[in-house]
Amino acid sequence: MLGNFTFCNPTRLYFGKGAVEHLKEELPKYGKNVLLVYGGGSIKKNGIYDAVTQILKECGKTVTEDAGVMPNPTVEKLYEGVQRARQSKADLILAVGGGSVCDYAKAVSVSVHCDEDPWDKYFIRFEEPTCPIVPVACVLTMVGTGSEMNGGSVITNYEQKLKIGHVFGTQVFPKFSVLDPTYTFTLPKYQMISGIYDIFNHICEQYFSGTDDNTSDYLSEGLMRSVIHSSRIAVKDPADYEARSNIMWTATWALNTLVAMGKDTDWEVHMLGQAVGAHTDATHGMTLAAVSMAYYRHILPYGLARFRRFAVNVWDVDPAGKTDEQIAREGLAAMESWMKELGLVMHLKELGVNEGMLDGLVKSTLVMQGGYKVLTEGEIRAIFEESL
Numbered sequence: 001m002l003g004n005f006t007f008c009n010p011t012r013l014y015f016g017k018g019a020v021e022h023l024k025e026e027l028p029k030y031g032k033n034v035l036l037v038y039g040g041g042s043i044k045k046n047g048i049y050d051a052v053t054q055i056l057k058e059c060g061k062t063v064t065e066d067a068g069v070m071p072n073p074t075v076e077k078l079y080e081g082v083q084r085a086r087q088s089k090a091d092l093i094l095a096v097g098g099g100s101v102c103d104y105a106k107a108v109s110v111s112v113h114c115d116e117d118p119w120d121k122y123f124i125r126f127e128e129p130t131c132p133i134v135p136v137a138c139v140l141t142m143v144g145t146g147s148e149m150n151g152g153s154v155i156t157n158y159e160q161k162l163k164i165g166h167v168f169g170t171q172v173f174p175k176f177s178v179l180d181p182t183y184t185f186t187l188p189k190y191q192m193i194s195g196i197y198d199i200f201n202h203i204c205e206q207y208f209s210g211t212d213d214n215t216s217d218y219l220s221e222g223l224m225r226s227v228i229h230s231s232r233i234a235v236k237d238p239a240d241y242e243a244r245s246n247i248m249w250t251a252t253w254a255l256n257t258l259v260a261m262g263k264d265t266d267w268e269v270h271m272l273g274q275a276v277g278a279h280t281d282a283t284h285g286m287t288l289a290a291v292s293m294a295y296y297r298h299i300l301p302y303g304l305a306r307f308r309r310f311a312v313n314v315w316d317v318d319p320a321g322k323t324d325e326q327i328a329r330e331g332l333a334a335m336e337s338w339m340k341e342l343g344l345v346m347h348l349k350e351l352g353v354n355e356g357m358l359d360g361l362v363k364s365t366l367v368m369q370g371g372y373k374v375l376t377e378g379e380i381r382a383i384f385e386e387s388l
Contacts, residue, residue, distance in 0.1 A: 002212060002214055002215070002262040003262040003263070004262075005261045005262050007257065007258070007261055008170050009149060009150075009170070009173065009256055009257060009258070010170050010173055010175075011148070011149045011173045011174050011175065011176065011177055011256075012026075012175070012176040012177075013148075013149065013176070013177050013179060013252070014176065014177070014178050014179065015179045015180075015248075015249065016179075016180065016181075016245075017180060017181070017182055017241075018180065019178045019179060019180045020048075020051050020052065020055065020139060020178050020180060021055075022176075022178060023052070023055045023056075023059070023139075023178065024055055024058065024059065026137065026175075026176050027055070027056065027059040027061060027092075028059060030091050030092040030135060031091025031092065032060070032061060032062050032091060033061070033062050033064070033088050033089050033090050033091045033092075034056060034061045034062070034063050034064070034090065034091065034092050034093075034094050035063075035064050035065075035066055035081075035084060035085050035088055035090040035092070035093045035094070035108075035134075036052070036053070036056070036063050036064065036065050036066065036094050036096065037066045037067075037069060037081070037093060037094065037095045037096065037097070037101055037104065037105045037108070038065075038066075038067055038069065038095070038096045038097050038101060039067070039068070039069045039070070039071075039097045039098070039100070039101050040067075040068065040070075041067065042141075042186070043096055043097065043141060045186075046183075046186045048096060048139070048141060048183055049096070052094070052096055052139060056094075062088075064084060064087075064088035064090070066080075066081050066084045066085075066108075069081075069097065069100060069101045069104045070100070071100050071281075071283060071284070072100065072154075072156045072163065072277055072281055072284070073100055073103060073104040073107070073154070073155055073156065074155070074156050074157070074158065075119045075123075075155055075156070075157045077104065078104065078107050078108065078111065078118060078119070078155055081104065081107075081108040082108055082111045082112055082118070085108055085112045085134060086112055090112065090134050091134070091135075092134070092135050092136075092137060093105045093108060093109055093134055093135070093136045093137070094136075094137050094138075094139070095136060095137070095138045095139070095174075096138075096139040096141065097139075097140075097141050097142065098140070098141055098142030098143075098144065098145070098191075098195070099142065099143075099144055099145025099146070099147040099148075099195075099198075099284075100145075100154075100284075101138075102136075102138045102140070102145065102147035102148055102174070103145065103147050103152060103153045103154050103155075103165075104153070104155075105136045105138070106136055106147070106151065106152075106153040106168065106172050106174075107122070107153045107155055108134070109133050109134045109135070109136045109172065110122060110129040110131070110133055110153075110168065110172055112132075112134050113131040113132045113133075113134075114129065114131045115131070119155065119157060122153075122166045122168075123155055123157075123162075123164040123166055124164075126166055128168065128169060129168070129171070129172070133171060133172060135175045136172070136174045136175065137174050137175050137176050137177065137178075138174045138176075138177040138178065139177075139178040139183075140177060140178065140179050140180075140183065140184075140248070141183045141184065141187075142184060142187055142191060142195055143184055143195050143199065143247055143248045143251040143252075144194065144195030144196070144198035144199055144251055144284075144285060145195075145198060145202075145251070145255065145284075146199075146202060146251055146252055146253075146254055146255025146256055147174075147255075148174060148177035148179065148252060149173065149174065149177060149252050149255075149256040150167070150173060150255050150256055150257060151167050151168035151169055151170065151171075151172040151173050152165055152166070152167050152168070152255070153165065153166055153167075153168065153172075154166075154274070154284075156277065156278055156281075157278075158278065158281075161278050161279060161360060161363070161364050162278050162364060163274040163275070163277045163278035163364075164274070164366070165270070165274070179248055179249075179252070181241060181244040181245040181248050182241070182244075184244055184247075184248060185238060185239050185244065187238075189235070189238070189343070190283070190286075190343075191283070192234065192235075192238060193231075193235065193285070193342045193343055193344055194283045194284065194285030194286050194289075194344075195247075195251070195285055196227060196231045196234070196247060196285070196342065197285045197286075197288060197289045197339065197342070197344055198251075198284060198285035198288060199227055199247065199250055199251045199254050200224060200227050200228075200254075201269055201270070201285075201288045201289075201292060202251075202254040202255045203220045203223050203224050203227070203254050203259065204224075204266075204269070204292075204296075205265060205266045205267050205268075205269060205270060206220060206259050206260050206263055206265045206266070207220040207221075207224075207259075207306070207310070208266050208296070208299070208303055208306055208307075208310075208371060208372065209263055209264045209265050209266045209303075209370050209371055209372070210263050210264055210306075211303075211305065211306070214262055214263060215262075216258070216259040216260065216261055216262060216263055217259075217309075219253075219258070219259050220259050221310075221313045221314055223250050223253060223254055223259070224314050225314060226246055226250050227247065227250055228314075228338060229246075230242075230243040230244075230246040230247045230250070231243075231247065231338075231342060232341070234247060235341075235342055235343070263370075264369075264370035264371075265370045266368060266370050266371030266372075267368045267370065267371075268295065268367075268368045268371050268375060269288055269291060269292055269295050269296075270288065271365050271366045271367070271368055272287075272291040272295060272365055272380070272383065272384070273287035273288040273290070273291055274287070274364075274366075275361050275362075275364035275365040275366075276290065276291065276348060276351060276353060276361060278364050279353070279357055279360055279361060279364065280351050280352045280353060282351040282352065285344075286344065286345040286350075286351060287345075287351065289339055289344040289345050289346065290345050290346060290347060290348045290350070290351060290387055291348070291383060291384070291387045292339075293332065293335075293336055293339075293346070293387075294383045294384075294386035294387045295383050296332055296335075297329075297332060297386075298373070298379065298382070298383055298386075299371060299372045299373045300325075300328055300329070300332070301325075302372035302373040303371075303372030303373075304324055304325060304328055305324070306372075307328035307331060307332070308324045308327045308328045308331070310328070310331050311327045311328055311330055311331020311332075311334070312327065312331070314331070315330075315331045315334035315335065317330045317331050317334065347387065347388060348384065348387045348388050349388055353384075353388065354388075355385075355388065358381055358384055358385065361380075361384050362377055362380050362381050362384065365380050367380075
C-alpha cells in the first residue's frame with residue numbers, strides 16, 4: 001500500500017543551451033556578497049568560469065572564491081569553506097561544478113551560522129539546522145548526484161574512515177539550479193560513465209524496496225530504460241546533445257525525492273560504496289559499480305518478485321518457460337553486461353582495495369533498514385570479498 005507522504009521541491013530549474021543567462025534574473029534576488037564555490041579548475045579551461053563571473057560582475061556582486069573542492073569533499077575543506085563564508089559575509093553560495101561541489105556548498109550553507117561542530121551535528125547525529133541557512137544555487141557541470149534539486153550532502157572524514165551523507169530538508173535545497181547539457185561535454189569518459197552509473201543506482205536504491213503496487217516504481221522503470229538507452233549513445237558520441245540532455249534530466253529526477261514518495265528505499269549499495277570511498281578516495285560512481293552485483297545477487301532471494309519485474313520491464317527478459325529466479329538472474333546478468341559495455345569498474349581491486357582492508361571496510365559501512373534484507377556484519381564482509 002502506498003504510504004502517506006508530503007511532496008515539496010522548491011528548487012527552480014533552468015534547463016538547456018545558454019541557461020546560464022538566467023543568472024541575471026536570479027542573482028538580483030540575493031544580497032551583494034557571493035561565495036563562488038568550484039573544484040579543481042576545469043571550469044576555467046572550458047569557459048564556464050568566465051561566463052559565470054562576467055554575469056556576477058554585471059549584477060554588481062562582490063565575489064569571494066572558494067576553489068579546490070575535491071571529488072570527495074573532506075571535513076577539513078568544510079571547515080575552510082565555513083571560514084571563507086563567514087569572513088565574506090556571504091549572502092549566497094553559488095556552486096559551479098558537479099555533485100560534490102553542490103554537496104559541499106550545502107554543507108557550508110548550514111554551518112556558517114552554526115555554533116556547534118557541523119561534522120558532529122549533521123553527519124554523526126544527523127540533526128537538522130537550527131540556525132540561519134545561507135542560500136545555495138548551482139550551475140551544474142557534471143551529472144549524477146541529483147544534488148542540484150535535493151537536500152543531500154556527503155562529507156568524508158578520512159581520520160575517522162567515514163564518508164557520510166545527510167539528506168537535509170527542503171530548506172537546504174538549492175534555491176535555483178542552471179542545467180546546460182553542453183557544460184558536460186568536456187568531461188573525461190571515466191567521469192561521465194561514473195555519473196551515469198550513479199544515476200542508475202540512485203533509481204535502483206529506491207526501486208528495490210517494498211512489495212506494493214507503487215506508481216513510483218513505474219516511473220523508475222522508465223527512468224532506468226532512458227539511462228540505458230542514452231548511455232549507449234553518449235559513450236559512442238559524448239557530444240550527442242539529445243543523449244546528454246536526457247542523461248542530465250534523468251539524473252535530476254532520479255534523486256529529487258519524487259520516486260521515493262511512499263517507499264521505504266534501500267541505500268545499502270551507497271553505504272557499501274561510501275565505505276570504500278572513505279578508505280580509498282575512489283570515484284563515487286565506480287565504488288557503487290564495484291559492489292552492486294555482489295549485493296544484488298545476495299538480496300535477490302529476499303526480493304525475488306521485484307527482481308523478476310526488473311528483468312522483464314527494464315531489460316526485456318523473455319519470461320517464457322523460466323522460473324522466477326532464472327528470470328531475475330537473467331536480468332542481473334543483462335545489467336552486468338551493460339555495465340561492462342560502458343567500461344565501469346567491476347571489482348574493488350581496481351580501486352586499490354585489498355583483503356587487508358576488509359575489516360576496516362566492514363566497520364565503516366552503515367547498515368540500512370529499508371531494503372529486502374538487513375545485512376549482518378558477516379554478510380557485509382562476504383559482499384566485499386565477492387566484490388574484490
